[in-house]
Amino acid sequence: MNLITDRRRLLMHLRRFAPWLMLFGLVLVWQLIYMLRVYPPFIIPAPVDVLVKFRDVLLDGRLFNHTIATLVNVLVGLVAGLLLALTLGYAIAKTPILEDILSPIIVAIQSAPVVAYAPLLVIWFGSGPSSKIVTGALIVFFPMLMNTIVGIRNVPASLKDLMRSMQATPWQTFTRLEIPSAMPILMSGLKISATLAVIGAVVGEFISSNAGLGFLINLARSQYDTPLVLVAVLMLTLIARLLYGVVSLLERSLLSWQRRSQRN
Amino acid sequence: MTGHITGRNLVASYPAPGGGILPALGPVSFDVAPGEFVCLLGPSGCGKSTLIRILGGLQLPSQGQAFLDGSLITQPSPQVALMFQESNLMPWRTVLQNIALPLELKGVEKVERMEAARHLLPGLGLGAEFADAYPGELSGGMAQRVALGRVLIQRPEVLLLDEPFGALDALTREQITLDLMQVWAAEQQTVIMVTHNINEAILLADRILVFSQRPGRIIANIPVTLPRPRRIDDSYSDAFGQVAQQVRAAVRQAHPVMG
Ligand SMILES: Nc1ncnc2c1ncn2[C@@H]1O[C@H](COP(=O)(O)OP(=O)(O)OP(=O)(O)O)[C@@H](O)[C@H]1O
Ligand SMILES: [Mg+2]
Numbered sequence: 001m002n003l004i005t006d007r008r009r010l011l012m013h014l015r016r017f018a019p020w021l022m023l024f025g026l027v028l029v030w031q032l033i034y035m036l037r038v039y040p041p042f043i044i045p046a047p048v049d050v051l052v053k054f055r056d057v058l059l060d061g062r063l064f065n066h067t068i069a070t071l072v073n074v075l076v077g078l079v080a081g082l083l084l085a086l087t088l089g090y091a092i093a094k095t096p097i098l099e100d101i102l103s104p105i106i107v108a109i110q111s112a113p114v115v116a117y118a119p120l121l122v123i124w125f126g127s128g129p130s131s132k133i134v135t136g137a138l139i140v141f142f143p144m145l146m147n148t149i150v151g152i153r154n155v156p157a158s159l160k161d162l163m164r165s166m167q168a169t170p171w172q173t174f175t176r177l178e179i180p181s182a183m184p185i186l187m188s189g190l191k192i193s194a195t196l197a198v199i200g201a202v203v204g205e206f207i208s209s210n211a212g213l214g215f216l217i218n219l220a221r222s223q224y225d226t227p228l229v230l231v232a233v234l235m236l237t238l239i240a241r242l243l244y245g246v247v248s249l250l251e252r253s254l255l256s257w258q259r260r261s262q263r264n
Numbered sequence: 265m266t267g268h269i270t271g272r273n274l275v276a277s278y279p280a281p282g283g284g285i286l287p288a289l290g291p292v293s294f295d296v297a298p299g300e301f302v303c304l305l306g307p308s309g310c311g312k313s314t315l316i317r318i319l320g321g322l323q324l325p326s327q328g329q330a331f332l333d334g335s336l337i338t339q340p341s342p343q344v345a346l347m348f349q350e351s352n353l354m355p356w357r358t359v360l361q362n363i364a365l366p367l368e369l370k371g372v373e374k375v376e377r378m379e380a381a382r383h384l385l386p387g388l389g390l391g392a393e394f395a396d397a398y399p400g401e402l403s404g405g406m407a408q409r410v411a412l413g414r415v416l417i418q419r420p421e422v423l424l425l426d427e428p429f430g431a432l433d434a435l436t437r438e439q440i441t442l443d444l445m446q447v448w449a450a451e452q453q454t455v456i457m458v459t460h461n462i463n464e465a466i467l468l469a470d471r472i473l474v475f476s477q478r479p480g481r482i483i484a485n486i487p488v489t490l491p492r493p494r495r496i497d498d499s500y501s502d503a504f505g506q507v508a509q510q511v512r513a514a515v516r517q518a519h520p521v522m523g
Contacts, residue, residue: 166366180356258400
């Protein structure tokens with residue numbers, strides 16, 4: 001009896017620490033590879049070199065500036081893509097003829113890889129932030145558009161009848177029925193979009209730019225400054241992870257009814 | 265007094281699954297006086313829900329007209345409240361928020377409408393501990409009671425109830441039947457209620473309309489003249505038994521296979 005609860009407790013502790021153990025193990029292996037000189041240091045630098053580099057760019061302000069530049073591109077691109085997808089998705093869900101008209105363009109944009117058409121966007125929108133924002137917005141656009149259409153189309157007809165029988169105005173139906181009913185699927189779209197927005201911004205920065213973590217990676221690579229590349233990559237991972245976390249928190253608070261309903 | 269409902273040669277049909285048209289209802293003609301309580305009885309699929317939807321202005325008849333106080337019903341009216349066959353609650357709203365929804369749409373202040381909803385809970389047989397529960401946490405019968413609350417809070421002149429007590433156990437069902445009878449006695453609304461339960465119909469109704477199989481037509485119009493207020497025990501009386509026999513005979517006629 002006691003043994004079982006003890007073992008269960010141990011297992012619980014283990015599960016909580018498992019990710020950190022994994023991380024620690026990875027750094028350990030990395031350090032070993034470095035110490036055994038499997039690869040030259042400019043290919044695989046020591047973990048501590050990366051840490052030192054991190055401190056240096058943090059102190060000289062470069063890390064901060066480039067991170068902010070990327071973060072702005074990501075957020076503005078995300079919001080722009082979301083707004084576009086939400087409004088267009090809603091319009092399409094309500095007027096099927098719009099879908100017939102727009103679907104060739106939408107499918108074409110979705111089928112072409114971003115990396116392929118991003119140079120075009122730089123030509124059209126310049127090498128400033130706008131081309132990055134447009135790239136981010138486009139990559140965010142499609143999944144959010146699809147989720148909006150599905151979410152609005154799946155509003156139960158029986159609830160629409162209910163709203164109608166209670167004389168709800170179109171605005172009331174929109175705010176009290178359509179938005180909350182589509183919210184779960186909108187939230188899963190937002191989770192995908194938030195991560196994609198980071199990719200969009202970095203792709204834009206790779207093509208041509210003078211600021212941002214994508215620019216920093218390009219620069220560091222050309223100087224064989226592998227620790228700096230790693231610092232920038234880790235920073236990007238952090239941004240993506242943070243965004244995902246924020247969206248998850250938002251989802252938890254907006255959809256708390258779902259978790260309570262699923263308990264039984 | 266208002267709440268006068270009339271049907272004139274109402275016919276409803278749907279596109280049939282294999283093409284062509286599927287006649288679902290009618291023609292039916294009837295007249296429900298203001299303040300009258302009418303129960304609709306009939307075999308499954310005979311068009312009762314369809315008729316309720318037409319009277320509620322949610323769908324237009326294929327032929328014929330329905331009138332509310334002399335004007336053609338073409339859209340939902342604020343005087344009419346409709347309770348659907350399924351509880352139709354919004355899963356993201358709590359019990360109170362679901363009940364208060366009609367008041368929210370009318371622009372009633374939050375404190376006021378939540379208070380009004382809370383007042384209804386005991387009469388619906390819902391404990392206060394469920395006020396903030398979500399529909400996903402309720403049983404089917406409790407969900408139906410919440411739906412009834414959402415109808416009653418509108419204090420309509422006409423109540424259209426489509427099998428409101430389908431998912432309730434026998435005892436709760438009796439209790440809520442009595443509660444509904446009280447509400448009706450106090451407010452004197454016009455009620456049109458679909459049910460499959462003969463005793464319930466006799467207890468509640470001034471008149472019972474029995475429908476044939478699809479497409480449903482009215483095959484019997486049985487007045488229930490038992491004195492009011494009626495109680496559950498009345499269902500053991502001779503007079504009650506006679507009405508029940510009459511209704512059962514009509515219902516049997518509607519189900520030729522079982523007759
Ligand atoms: N939206 C619809 N589309 C097509 N056919 C329908 C639709 N709604 C109802 N029907 C058909 O119309 C007929 C009547 O349906 P209705 O729901 O009015 O019956 P009902 O009398 O309420 O049955 P029950 O007692 O089972 O609830 C049925 O045969 C059904 O198949
Ligand atoms: Mg029905």
